[in-house]
Amino acid sequence: MKIKEANAGALTNFEVLDFLRSRGASKDPTRVIVSIAPSEFKVYDYLLESPVCNQTKEQVNEFLTRCKSYKLAKAEVLNIINLRPSALVEIDPIIEESEKRFGEKLEELVSLVVEVLPEPPKQNVPEEENNEAKEDTVDEKGTDEDKTETTNLEQMDEDQTEQNEDGNRMEVS
């Protein structure tokens, strides 16, 4: 085995998600049929819960062209596309020396992100109409064994109960 090029290009989370989707990954429980390994499904599940699940290629390209004027490092652009920060406090750990380099313009950058990239699936909004976009398996599965997640045929049922629990959670917080 020879490594010819250890770094043949960085991929955003969106590109990996797109690749897995094109191979046939989907959310339904009948996963034995498609040609995707269980370990790849774990990555797919993780990406679905992140802000990238609603992104499209056009949005990512548009963001790339429009953020050129801010002279961000490649790592920072990658972080922003993957995380989709919607507030100043979220973008702060991503950008180094934000005050020196940006000062006021940081808010413009945040509003650019909010404008171009779609919102991540919210966790405590029970009235989401688009069930495809909302995949909130985050809360309750934090302490579960990972093994049960991908082979779990009751995943649809769990989603339903989680929607109810999310409703409760909203009142508490």
Add this chain to the structure above:
Amino acid sequence: MFYLSLMEHTLRLPPHILHLPLDEALKAELEALFLDKVIAKLGLCISVYDIRSIKGGFVFPGDGASTYTVEFRLIVFRPFIGEVIVAKLKESDANGLRLSLGFFDDIYIPVDQLPNPSRFEAVPNTRNQGRWIWDFGEGEEQSDEPRFVIDGADPIKFRVQSVIYHSIPLEQPENSKPFAPMVITGTLNHDGLGPVSWWEEAEMIEEES
């Protein structure tokens, strides 16, 4: 988080899959070989992206199978230092936190990388487990539920400090943790890091004021 890596590998195609089209058979073999494995300095292999070239097809004397030299690209998970990642809490004990990404579990936040000051509240009757609480600026509240607790309720944002690839140990003592070939160390000690709910409250306070 993910990179493409160009690799070249010489592999033997077992005869029982010779009926498949060549690239499918090679892809299946490569996946069985690389998927979900850590390559030192490269990262955790997630997927075979594509096959660039196939050379060879030699049959060595005495062998029933043909051997190919394949050039292909792998998607590897290799976070860079300074990357901010969202993960879920897996374990929390007196040495720090352990986070999980679903496909990758060996993410540790040592005690000195937790937001300062933090204190540990052990759950009684469990050995070493408990939850961490960030004492941010609250002097007067004693009996209230502390505001900044790290429990498993919502995902945690952390920043990668280092990625270490351990060399394979020759012998392992009994009852030790299973060998972790790739360990990520992270930090929570910055604005915007930590459980997501901590900073949603901060946003609301900013809007009010």
